Amino acid sequence: MRAGRGVLLTGASGYLGSLIATTLLLGEPDVRILAPVRPGHDPLALLATLRSELIASGAVAPEAMLERLSFTALPAFGSLAALLPELAAFGIEEVVHCAACLDYFDEAALQAINVGLTEELLALAGSAGVRRFTYVSTAFSSGYVDHRIGETLHGDPEGDPTDYTKTKRLAERRVAESGIAYLILRPSIVIGHSGDGRYSGKRYGLYQLWSGIERLLCREWHETIHAFAPRERINLIHQDAFQNAFLAGWQQLPDNSILNMVAAEACAPTVRDLWVLWLEAVNRPRQTVFYDRMADIPSRAIPPPQRALLALASVNLEIIGHPWRFDRAGLDRLIAAGVTFPEATLATIEICQNRLIDQSAAIEKFLAKHEQRFALAG
């Protein structure tokens, strides 16, 4: 067995998984990571992502850090036990489970991956005698509830935004019932770095809306834009805040903790603030009509690209239109003990927005085409 602590990390090829990998490489010098990847994945591409994140985070010797990371092929469903000898040889002491299905509409895959794969990993972790199982869940795993969302396991809610939240809640229960010491982390919506706006994730959350506007509303200028923009605060956290809170929670929280990784309510902008920020930077319509409720939007009367945007983002818009209220006592304690948690304010979100705008050929073309109009409008 090699020196140092072995950690099995699933989902390292994804956004949060790659952030966790770099956090552990940077912040835990004696940790070695074993990352199972699905067949067809090129570990070299993943290494390149991790290398650039390490460099952007200020690592002076990224290659030496990456030597503490090993890849292995993820066996097919039902055959995870085949990894047992490798786990023993690697000296795996902890599991961090970050792999998941995020396709809101694929019920079967949500059940199979979010619940089924978690169950199988728990069985593997039990056989391997790991010390702790860390599960990356979501802040929205409670489903729609009227009360403040605590840092405890959830009961059955009135309803769920999607089967994604439902299956994440079921997976949390499996983790808690496994008999293995656990840590359940519940991030809200993760956006780019608070300092430079870099973001390597897929077009989820706010990025779905931004890239939807880029694709659908930047082909032509819209004199009037109809926006579903409730005055609810939207809970976003920066990737660096997520990384700092992950490391502190992983290092400091007692066994069987649940941590809501969420924004401080007072700092969070409203959905309307975010629309104004974007529209002033890019589309600059003569008039914007804001709606508090999706049902109030005259969807048949609005231009087809705006209707298409609503259809594309409707589920996420509906979710962010709900008044989510989170308890964040655990995170506040970590912050009080010295953890840096840059809140996502309008100013730091603008950094992420500007990064996306600067990298978009479609927006560059749109702004150039309408330069005169915008100059005249002041």
Ligand SMILES: NC(=O)c1ccc[n+]([C@@H]2O[C@H](COP(=O)([O-])OP(=O)(O)OC[C@H]3O[C@@H](n4cnc5c(N)ncnc54)[C@H](OP(=O)(O)O)[C@@H]3O)[C@@H](O)[C@H]2O)c1
């Ligand atoms: N992004 C957010 O804002 C956010 C917020 C709250 C919670 N989360 C949670 O964070 C975790 C990661 O999300 P993400 O945003 O990083 O998503 P992502 O970029 O789509 O990554 C998902 C990861 O899961 C893996 N995966 C998917 N299906 C799998 C399967 N059948 N078997 C094994 N691995 C599979 C993917 O592997 P491949 O590369 O092979 O597809 C990828 O590594 C999830 O548990 C999600 O619920 C994310």
